[in-house]
Amino acid sequence: MSTPLQKTAIAAAQAVNDLMRKGAVAVEPAPAAPAATPAMDVATDAPAMRKRSRVLIPALLVLAAGSLVLFGGKGGLISDFQYLQLSLILVYAIAVLGLNMLTGFNGQISLGHGAFFALGAYTAAVMIEHYNLNYLATLPAAAVFCFIAGYLFGLPALRLEGHYLALATFALATAVPQILKYKHIEGLTGGVQGINLIKPEAPFKLALSSDQWMYLVVLAMAALMFWLARNLLDSRPGRAIMAIRDQPLAALTMGINTAHYKATTFGISALFVGIAGALHAIIFEYVSPDSYAFSLSVAILVGAVVGGIASLPGALIGGAFVQVIDKYADAATKQLTAMVHLPIDLEPWTIYGILLITLVYVMPSGVAGGLAQLKAKWKRR
């Protein structure tokens, strides 16, 4: 069973591995001239980027909230459907951010984060459906469950490196939809059918549609998660996380309990993705096993690579990529086929592949990295 999707996944895993390896060759004496390869130049720019994101995040917040006032309201310029799309972008951005903590900053690869997305989504859905919990209350629950699940998965994964870890996480991603369909928990999960939810209404009689209200909720959560991630990466544990990525043995001799840090980072990463999953379930009003197939894990990983490994603003770009591609790749491929009158039938996701290959070649450090390089070039002139 080797679908184009799996091929893409393996290629992406390879690419991430290579990206990570580029920075991790400390055992070799460095070249005499401090001429960084473009990819490295950007990957190391993380502190500067984080400083910038200190401005970027509040600015985006104000912009986003402002857009709602300007264009929103019932019958505003931006339709409910578009608000839903914006929310989905932010949700995927949180997921990409979560994976980035693990892969970009800690050097552990995962092809299975769709599993934690599913766990978060089902936690929310089951709690709302069976326990009548307020949708907001399900978010901390999803966070806790996913942290524990991620930590426990991260512990044995400590023994696995690179491709082996990719394989183990791949297994996780493919197992989860099957587990969700399992007969004996059908009462809880709704089996193949999944669970239908009702979209929350705006509280306090606010003149907002559900989609507008949930957009604000998701926006606030995204801001919170980015803020937490930035704080963490800028601190003692954050430096330890990155030190392990660059030089695990040296990190150990600096007194870093690498096993504990790696497992905890796995847990935190799963926590982020789980919150994204819970939000997704709430705004999408529906969970089902097949919504969280392996392709979701790949999409999150690809989002991280496209946005920029080890870049916080890149996660936002990655989130947008995941959503837009998910929505339009199929249609765009069809349109392309029709436009240029190709004599052959293209696979529905062809444009996805083309875009991905182009991006990886043109901007090897992701879109965020590519933009930073362009800006640096601009300044030098």
Add this chain to the structure above:
Amino acid sequence: MVASVHSSGRGRAVGSTLANVPGSPLLSVRNVTVRFGGIVALNGVSFDIAEGTIVGLIGPNGAGKTTLFNCLSRLYQPTEGDIKFQGRSILNAPSHAIAGIGMGRTFQNVALFDRMSVLDNVKVGCHSVSGAGFVRSALGIGTRAEEARIEARARELIAFMDLLPFQSMPAGPLPFPIRKRVELARALASGPQLLLLDEPAAGLNHSEVDTLKGQIKRVRDLQNVTVLLVEHHMSLVMSVSDKVVAIDFGKKLAEGTPAEVQRNPDVVRAYLGTEAHT
């Protein structure tokens, strides 16, 4: 030179309350043997290091010097023998506990965190003497004071090692001699009592070796750091060391003052035919 970065109950304060047994050596290596399959990398090596001294460890290529360092860092487990730091065996301690009890080290082939800045590299060196955890750090609650101390300590060492122009650059692409200085600054950040230097002069030119010599002496004199120095650069070892230990094929050949060891016939023989740098 500087106060400890330490703030919470973790790290050095714990170690120093368990004070050294008076008169006993800071480090004591007893009959350490390390086998890798058929290879005997270390064969019953014993020696002591007194507090406040600089001890040179010499030997031809493959003698087992780095292997001994890796035993001290708890990266290798000796097949036989014991290693005592401040009178206590370290052989049950996990490797990440070694920095906390007061041993810092550099690596023969320089193991920096390449994608992190020079400043952040040195800050990681403060890990064992600081304590902010995940939750407090993510929420940004109550970590500011400790973070400021880490920052101050790191900047001080960067100045001490003449690294100011490089501090915000990524460590990876820097020239080799600079990387070695970054590594030394990082090893000093936790304020170790024993500093293990694995060939710090390798790849340095004449004047850089002179600077290094001054730095090692200042580290000992100003910060009261005991130093174990592995070096092929004979004039450096012989001029800074209070005591020299020579090993070959995993066995101790000689131990004594630099002059004694240099005169030792076994040492002379071991170095004849091998490239003895002078």
